[in-house]
Each structure stands twice: as C-alpha cells, then as structure tokens.
Amino acid sequence: MNEIKTKVQYVDIDTDMAGQRIDNFMRNQLKNVPKSLIYRIIRKGEVRVNKKRIKAEYKLQAGDIVRVPPVKLEETEQKEVPNTKLNKVAELESCIIYEDDHMLILNKPSGTAVHGGSGLKFGAIEALRALRPEARFLELVHRIDRDTSGILLVAKKRSALRHLQAQFREKTVQKYYFALVLGQWKSSCRVVNAPLLKNEVNSIVRVNPNGKASETRFKIIEKFVDATLIQASPITGRTHQIRVHTQYTGHPIAWDDRYGDRRFDAYTGKVGLDRLFLHAANIKFAHPATEEKMDISAPMEAKLEKVLQKLRT
Known part of the structure; x- marks a missing residue:
C-alpha cells in the first residue's frame, strides 16, 4: 500500500490563534x-514550539513559531477532499447569506450534514473549506440536524468562534425555527419544559425525568385543516430538541423519520412535501468583533412555500 508523506510546516502564532492547547492546534x-x-509526535518531540519540546497541554502564545513535522499516511487514510465542481458543493456558494472577515452564515439545504462522518464523505464545513481554500480557519459555531434546513454559523477566526460559542453558552443567542406540525396546536401551549435524555446507542432522544433540562417556546404562525405552522425557539440546545418537544405535545413535525407520524407524512406528501419541515429561519446575536446586534433571516426553500400554498387551498 502506498504511503504519502506531508511536508514540514512552520506556523507563526498570532493573537487569534493564541490561547489554544498545542494538541488541539495540531488536530x-x-x-x-x-x-x-498526533499525540505520539508531540510526545516524541517532533512538534516544536520556538525550537523547544513541549507537552500536549502547552497553551500557545502570540509570537510562538510552531514546527508541524512531516507525517506518513497510508493513501487509504487520506480523506477525499470535496470537488468544488460537484453540484452539491458548488450550490453552497449561493447559500451563503452573510460573510465578513470574522464569520460566514449559510442557509444550509435540507439533506446536507454539517460535517462528514458516519459514512458521509463530506458535509457543509468540508465543502466550505474546499470553496475557500485560502481561509486559514473555518469552524462550525453550532450544529443543526442533517434534514433541517436554515441558518448555520461558521467562524473564520478563532476569536470569533470563542465569542460566538460563549453567546450560545450564555443563552443570549435567539433562534427561531418554522415547523409544520400535525393537528391543531393549542394557543395556550407557549412553553414546553421537558427534560431530554439521549440514547447513546441509537441517538434517539426521549422525554425522561433523568434527562437534561430543556425548554422550547412556541408561537402559532398559521393554522390549516389538519396541520399548524408554528414558530419554535429553543432556549436550551439539546439534540433533536424541537422534534422531541413537538412529539411530546402530540404534534410531531411533518416528515420526521424518527419522531413523526407516517399518516401525517402521507397527508403532506399529497401537497408535495418530501423532507422534514423544520427550518432555522432567524437568528439574533452580537457580532463577535463589533458587538453590533445582528438579525439574520434565511428564506425557506420554494418547495416548502409551495406546500403551504397548497395547504391553504
């Protein structure tokens, strides 16, 4: 089996890269x-900072020079870099709804995972890196489900990543989703507080008193004969939170393959729906550099709009 050897690199650490551990930097x-x-080459002293050996927990400082040693890899270990000529990769360029020197905001299509893995060659972040080969840093700020469409924040600087993730931890980020749910949502149901527990084997999430505290706020947008378009705002950020909380109330989301109702899928399929009707439509947060209040909206794809038009008639 053929081997590929990378080239030695020397990286100057600026203020944006400072503060992170050397093992995370190397990854x-x-x-x-x-x-x-990676841990082996650090332990053997092949990774050097200012020409000196360091330990894995060393935190980088501005002005440091890091030697990234050459490493040998079998060709099979090389991950395939997404081809920017592929339709699915190229179309992401048109899905960028905001970009500056600090961050990028994507209106992610349904069916695109946020990152590769579990049999997927690549996801949104790998595709963006292929589209922006000159970018020194591109990292996901948060995640949304593969079948959920809408707003996805990507940091272009480490300082922006830290700032934005701190806002998510402190719950100062406001997120609003549109979801089409089964039946008539009651106007009195404005908040669902139900702890969620994830099964680590199959990733199925259930309401469970032993789970993590979870809160979602709801608002009715439009009512149809057998369905309701709602706005959902998750206060906490648990896996599948909106999907499980709507199921818990007796109103699962249309075309939810894990928590849905097949009869509802058949009903909405007649009006052209063939994907999960959950869309991250709006986000409000502070800009990581200027502290300016950002209010970003992402339009739903035409298919979802057509489904709503047909439900009205």
Whole structure:
C-alpha cells in the first residue's frame, strides 16, 4: 500500500490563534491524521514550539513559531477532499447569506450534514473549506440536524468562534425555527419544559425525568385543516430538541423519520412535501468583533412555500 508523506510546516502564532492547547492546534493543522498519531509526535518531540519540546497541554502564545513535522499516511487514510465542481458543493456558494472577515452564515439545504462522518464523505464545513481554500480557519459555531434546513454559523477566526460559542453558552443567542406540525396546536401551549435524555446507542432522544433540562417556546404562525405552522425557539440546545418537544405535545413535525407520524407524512406528501419541515429561519446575536446586534433571516426553500400554498387551498 502506498504511503504519502506531508511536508514540514512552520506556523507563526498570532493573537487569534493564541490561547489554544498545542494538541488541539495540531488536530486542526493535520485534519486527516489520527489523534493517536498526533499525540505520539508531540510526545516524541517532533512538534516544536520556538525550537523547544513541549507537552500536549502547552497553551500557545502570540509570537510562538510552531514546527508541524512531516507525517506518513497510508493513501487509504487520506480523506477525499470535496470537488468544488460537484453540484452539491458548488450550490453552497449561493447559500451563503452573510460573510465578513470574522464569520460566514449559510442557509444550509435540507439533506446536507454539517460535517462528514458516519459514512458521509463530506458535509457543509468540508465543502466550505474546499470553496475557500485560502481561509486559514473555518469552524462550525453550532450544529443543526442533517434534514433541517436554515441558518448555520461558521467562524473564520478563532476569536470569533470563542465569542460566538460563549453567546450560545450564555443563552443570549435567539433562534427561531418554522415547523409544520400535525393537528391543531393549542394557543395556550407557549412553553414546553421537558427534560431530554439521549440514547447513546441509537441517538434517539426521549422525554425522561433523568434527562437534561430543556425548554422550547412556541408561537402559532398559521393554522390549516389538519396541520399548524408554528414558530419554535429553543432556549436550551439539546439534540433533536424541537422534534422531541413537538412529539411530546402530540404534534410531531411533518416528515420526521424518527419522531413523526407516517399518516401525517402521507397527508403532506399529497401537497408535495418530501423532507422534514423544520427550518432555522432567524437568528439574533452580537457580532463577535463589533458587538453590533445582528438579525439574520434565511428564506425557506420554494418547495416548502409551495406546500403551504397548497395547504391553504
């Protein structure tokens, strides 16, 4: 089996890269390299900072010069880089709804995972890196489900990543989703507080008193004969939170393959729906550099709008 050897690199650490551990820095520099190999080359002293050996927990400082050593990899270990000529990759360029020097905001299509793995060659973040080969840093700020469409924040600087993730932790980010749910949602149901527990084997999430505290706020947007378009705002950020909380109230989301109702899927399929009707439509947060209040909206795809038009008639 053929081997590929990378070239030695010397990276100047600026203020944006400072503060992170050397092991995490190396994992970002050598994205296709197994974690065990990264720790081995650090332990053996092949990774140097200012020409000196360091330990894995060393925190980088502005002005440091890091030697990234050459590593040998079998060709099979090399991850396939997304081809920017592929339709699915190229179309992401038109899905960028905001971009500056600090961040990028994507209106992610349904069916596109946020990152590769679990049999997927690539996701949105790998595709964006292929589309922006000159970008030194591109990292996901948060995640949304593969079948959910809408707003996805990507940081272009480490300082922006830290600032934005801090806002998510402190719950100062406001997120609003549109969801089409089964039946008539009651106007009195404005908040669902129900702890969620994730099964680590199959990733199914259930309401469980032993789970993590979870809160979602709801608002009716439009009522149809057998369905309701609602706005959902998750206060906490648990896996599948909106999907499970709507199921818990007796109103699962249309075309939800894990928590849905097949009869509802058949009903909405007649008006042209063939995907999960959950869309991250709006987000409000502070800009990571200027502190300016950002209010970003992402339009629903035409298919979802047509479904709503047909439900009205």
